[in-house]
Amino acid sequence: xxxxxxxxxxxxLELLLGPSLSASLVDTKNQCHAVRGLTPSDLxxxxxxxxxxxxxxxxxxxxxxxxxxxxxxxxxxxxxxxxMGIRLFAKKGGPADFLLSHRLNFKPMAFxxxxxxxxxxxxxxxxxxxxxxFNEHLLEAVSSHPLCPEEFSSRVKSAVLQLVDHHxxxxxxxxxxxxxxxxxxEYSTISKEKFLAFLNEWNxxxxxxxxxxxxxxxxxxxxxxxxxxxxxxxxxxxxSDSVFLTHGAAMGGCLWALNRSLPxxxxxxxxxxxxxxxxxxxxxxxxxxxxxxxxxGLTEGANLIAQMASEAIQKLNxxxxxxxxxxxxxxxxxxKFNSGKVFFDQVVPGQGASKLxxxxxxxxxxxxxxxxxxxxxxxxxxxxxxRSIRLREKSGGHGTHPGGQGISKNIELLEDGVLSWNLxxxxxxxxxxxxxxxxxxxxxxxxxxxxxxxxxxxETFELKAGDVLxxxxxxxxxxxxxxDDDL
Amino acid sequence: xxxxxxxxxxxxYAELTAKSDGATVHSFKPIVSKGxxxxxxxxxxxxxxxxxxDLVISSELxxxxxxxxxxxxxxxxxxxxxxxxxxxNRTTRNLDxxxxxxxxxxxxxxxxxxxxxxxxxxxxxxDQGEVxxxxxxxxxxxxxxxxxxxxxxxxxxxxxxxxxKELEKEGFHVLTSFNDPSxxxxxxxxxxxxxxxxxxxxxxxxxxxxxxxxxINSDFxxxxxxxxxxxxxxxxxxxxxxxxxxxxxxxTGVKKIAxxxxxxxxxxxxxxxxxxxxxxxxxxxxxxxxxxxxxxFSLPQPTKIIKPDAWGLPRSSKxxxxxxxxPIAYGRGQNLTYLDLxxxxxxxxxSEFVPELTAKTKAKINEALFSLVPDRDSKDLSVFADELIVxxxxxLLAQLSQSQxxxxxxxPLSNGLSQATKNVFPKLNLNFMNEELWISxxxxxxxxxxx
Numbered sequence: 001x002x003x004x005x006x007x008x009x010x011x012x013l014e015l016l017l018g019p020s021l022s023a024s025l026v027d028t029k030n031q032c033h034a035v036r037g038l039t040p041s042d043l044x045x046x047x048x049x050x051x052x053x054x055x056x057x058x059x060x061x062x063x064x065x066x067x068x069x070x071x072x073x074x075x076x077x078x079x080x081x082x083x084m085g086i087r088l089f090a091k092k093g094g095p096a097d098f099l100l101s102h103r104l105n106f107k108p109m110a111f112x113x114x115x116x117x118x119x120x121x122x123x124x125x126x127x128x129x130x131x132x133x134f135n136e137h138l139l140e141a142v143s144s145h146p147l148c149p150e151e152f153s154s155r156v157k158s159a160v161l162q163l164v165d166h167h168x169x170x171x172x173x174x175x176x177x178x179x180x181x182x183x184x185x186e187y188s189t190i191s192k193e194k195f196l197a198f199l200n201e202w203n204x205x206x207x208x209x210x211x212x213x214x215x216x217x218x219x220x221x222x223x224x225x226x227x228x229x230x231x232x233x234x235x236x237x238x239x240s241d242s243v244f245l246t247h248g249a250a251m252g253g254c255l256w257a258l259n260r261s262l263p264x265x266x267x268x269x270x271x272x273x274x275x276x277x278x279x280x281x282x283x284x285x286x287x288x289x290x291x292x293x294x295x296x297g298l299t300e301g302a303n304l305i306a307q308m309a310s311e312a313i314q315k316l317n318x319x320x321x322x323x324x325x326x327x328x329x330x331x332x333x334x335x336k337f338n339s340g341k342v343f344f345d346q347v348v349p350g351q352g353a354s355k356l357x358x359x360x361x362x363x364x365x366x367x368x369x370x371x372x373x374x375x376x377x378x379x380x381x382x383x384x385x386x387r388s389i390r391l392r393e394k395s396g397g398h399g400t401h402p403g404g405q406g407i408s409k410n411i412e413l414l415e416d417g418v419l420s421w422n423l424x425x426x427x428x429x430x431x432x433x434x435x436x437x438x439x440x441x442x443x444x445x446x447x448x449x450x451x452x453x454x455x456x457x458x459e460t461f462e463l464k465a466g467d468v469l470x471x472x473x474x475x476x477x478x479x480x481x482x483x484d485d486d487l
Numbered sequence: 488x489x490x491x492x493x494x495x496x497x498x499x500y501a502e503l504t505a506k507s508d509g510a511t512v513h514s515f516k517p518i519v520s521k522g523x524x525x526x527x528x529x530x531x532x533x534x535x536x537x538x539x540x541d542l543v544i545s546s547e548l549x550x551x552x553x554x555x556x557x558x559x560x561x562x563x564x565x566x567x568x569x570x571x572x573x574x575x576n577r578t579t580r581n582l583d584x585x586x587x588x589x590x591x592x593x594x595x596x597x598x599x600x601x602x603x604x605x606x607x608x609x610x611x612x613x614d615q616g617e618v619x620x621x622x623x624x625x626x627x628x629x630x631x632x633x634x635x636x637x638x639x640x641x642x643x644x645x646x647x648x649x650x651x652k653e654l655e656k657e658g659f660h661v662l663t664s665f666n667d668p669s670x671x672x673x674x675x676x677x678x679x680x681x682x683x684x685x686x687x688x689x690x691x692x693x694x695x696x697x698x699x700x701x702x703i704n705s706d707f708x709x710x711x712x713x714x715x716x717x718x719x720x721x722x723x724x725x726x727x728x729x730x731x732x733x734x735x736x737x738x739t740g741v742k743k744i745a746x747x748x749x750x751x752x753x754x755x756x757x758x759x760x761x762x763x764x765x766x767x768x769x770x771x772x773x774x775x776x777x778x779x780x781x782x783x784f785s786l787p788q789p790t791k792i793i794k795p796d797a798w799g800l801p802r803s804s805k806x807x808x809x810x811x812x813x814p815i816a817y818g819r820g821q822n823l824t825y826l827d828l829x830x831x832x833x834x835x836x837x838s839e840f841v842p843e844l845t846a847k848t849k850a851k852i853n854e855a856l857f858s859l860v861p862d863r864d865s866k867d868l869s870v871f872a873d874e875l876i877v878x879x880x881x882x883l884l885a886q887l888s889q890s891q892x893x894x895x896x897x898x899p900l901s902n903g904l905s906q907a908t909k910n911v912f913p914k915l916n917l918n919f920m921n922e923e924l925w926i927s928x929x930x931x932x933x934x935x936x937x938x
Contacts, residue, residue, distance in 0.1 A: 011885065
């Protein structure tokens with residue numbers, strides 16, 4: 001296979017994934033051939049959701065399943081997954097041999113919950129489209145549920161039709177690129193060779209990273225290269241009573257960090273993924289079960305894992321990105337107004353500085369941005385009034401290369417509502433590296449007339465019209481010792 | 488005979504079309520060495536054009552001006568509290584905001600406390616004292632271009648218009664955001680799009696003025712009395728030529744052409760490649776969703792250097808050699824570019840494009856290609872060159888070949904792409920190409936049609 005043919009197959013895989021930015025293509029024999037996502041959790045859960053759905057429902061070509069249950073391999077309840085069965089090489093009339101997953105994000109509920117069912121409506125793998133028809137009963141049942149997300153039915157239908165449309169072009173794509181089982185295998189073999197050559201540059205020792213969560217739970221990661229496999233071993237991690245992750249979240253976090261360290265324009269697929277092992281002990285924070293709440297674990301928890309994995313990779317990969325910490329808190333805020341409208345937003349932190357340059361101001365590291373922030377549109381839709389959105393001055397950690405600055409947001413409410421949020425580690429000061437100083441931690445308060453009410457980032461708080469919610473996201477850690485003119 | 492001339496200007500070439508009484512002539516003229524006036528003079532002489540009725544101009548210069556930082560940061564008057572807003576959005580998926588920090592000077596950004604509500608109601612009136620203070624600062628900073636971007640000005644433009652009036656009295660050139668045409672394309676009320684668009688326009692103004700100064704003072708311009716005959720091709724209308732009217736921003740022609748032809752468009756020019764795919768889902772749900780597919784593809788550029796990436800695969804790098812030093816084929820370049828591949832395989836022969844490929848430059852291109860071809864001693868380099876041409880365009884071309892909508896590939900390099908594709912990826916059927924599509928002709932036809 002020439003470089004050109006390799007590139008062609010890679011392009012073909014990107015095309016097969018379809019228009020969704022969070023998608024995976026797996027076969028029914030547990031091989032993931034391509035995956036991409038907007039969040040760490042996407043990378044780990046998209047393939048898993050597909051396999052679980054197929055295990056229960058045995059999909060045929062063109063069948064589409066919907067699920068959102070985190071304990072069936074999905075991400076949190078407001079990240080729905082559509083899985084379509086595709087016949088690429090199997091005999092006609094038989095079950096699908098490949099599964100294509102697309103993720104559909106809805107506005108999440110971000111609050112402290114004690115039970116998964118408080119976070120939203122749970123949908124196990126359910127057939128939503130078969131033989132050209134929608135499962136209208138299911139759509140109706142979900143739509144009528146009080147916890148059903150806004151515009152559920154219309155958005156799901158639109159996404160399904162997009163998949164159906166995409167499905168029509170799949171065989172054409174296969175034919176155009178001359179893709180067969182053999183070419184897939186060859187492509188994976190070459191990907192593997194390239195990846196192993198990349199790993200060969202890494203150090204032989206282990207990269208160990210330990211973290212302690214706000215509830216005292218210890219998480220431990222040992223990263224090593226063993227027998228041509230990159231092993232992320234979380235043995236030694238404790239079980240938590242307040243933070244619940246799944247194996248998919250752990251896998252997603254590790255893959256996100258790995259993808260960051262790979263050369264640009266890499267596509268995660270079988271060649272790479274088959275060389276990656278994630279060991280997550282049964283009795284640990286990584287194997288939560290129903291009815292444990294999942295939102296925090298599958299968002300900030302996955303980000304935290306990505307952070308740990310990044311730090312471990314830095315220890316092993318001398319040629320890779322050497323950088324200070326970026327906060328893994330997503331600072332997701334959720335305000336439910338008395339009128340029923342729900343406002344969701346994220347306040348992005350500053351990025352940790354690296355060996356080469358200062359940290360970027362207000363740049364999300366653990367999620368690819370997908371919210372379209374238009375102040376005018378938001379003020380048009382919701383009873384809020386932005387007083388200001390600025391860079392949070394002097395919030396980046398000092399250093400040879402200072403950390404990026406966080407954001408300062410001041411939001412005035414025009415109607416009563418309830419704020420809820422649940423940051424994993426609100427008091428975290430993103431650490432500096434190689435002598436760099438830590439960034440400023442997250443801060444928030446409500447200004448109610450002359451009264452200032454401090455918030456912790458883990459509460460449900462009743463807001464009144466006229467209150468101004470002020471949020472300051474964390475700054476990034478600095479890299480290298482402070483210069484004289486910083487002092 | 489009276490002729491109308493369409494002119495599409497790049498940093499290295501001018502593409503020309505002239506029409507008169509049913510006659511049409513085209514040409515490509517290199518302008519790096521000659522200058523615009525000389526190129527036009529030659530064009531008119533070659534085609535016996537003795538009298539010009541109109542000169543309609545479009546431009547591909549803005550990417551070049553942005554890349555070389557040839558513009559000047561305007562002052563930016565914005566709603567107080569949102570001075571950092573555009574910078575904070577540079578990492579969104581919209582590539583328009585990516586380089587905004589380079590065009591905005593924080594020392595020239597001023598917050599104004601006046602405020603309009605989302606329904607157009609005035610919450611806080613314009614403070615004359617603030618405006619006067621800003622004017623004095625602008626004079627002190629010696630700034631001439633100002634952009635005014637206030638929240639909800641598209642609902643109530645009263646404040647922006649009042650500030651514009653005050654500033655224009657003092658001799659400043661002012662662009663307001665409420666009437667920016669780019670906002671019409673957005674399904675949301677999006678202040679970022681309006682503000683960014685005007686800032687880029689203001690930034691480019693000085694670059695365009697500087698660029699056109701030699702042309703305005705040239706014999707060709709004066710002898711043909713062009714000051715009243717030049718029209719600038721804008722997004723929606725043709726503006727009169729004047730010092731204050733340089734709003735040739737990015738090559739918006741692609742989208743306009745796509746809409747005119749009701750077709751997907753891939754434009755392969757000598758210095759810019761761009762594509763517009765008409766795939767926007769018009770449903771109400773899609774308009775409100777953030778999951779909209781990108782209409783503009785990010786393509787490699789013809790004068791970008793080709794280098795192996797970290798996986799060892801040859802790819803377009805970030806470095807763009809433009810025409811100084813330019814591709815190897817031009818005699819001064821040291822690094823392989825896409826244009827070199829087209830010359831190497833003979834897809835560009837017209838002597839208007841480049842002095843003939845010398846043995847020395849051909850040997851240099853050979854060497855550069857060899858260095859990219861690992862472990863393939865007997866590899867035919869021309870086939871390899873075809874592979875490189877096609878490689879990074881495959882996702883786009885594959886998508887086009889499956890699109891329901893008609894597709895058009897145009898530009899001087901389109902024929903070469905078609906040939907290269909036939910050679911290395913014959914299954915990809917590019918029979919929708921139309922090499923005769925000249926941008927300069929399209930803008931001229933559009934102008935004439937609007938008369």
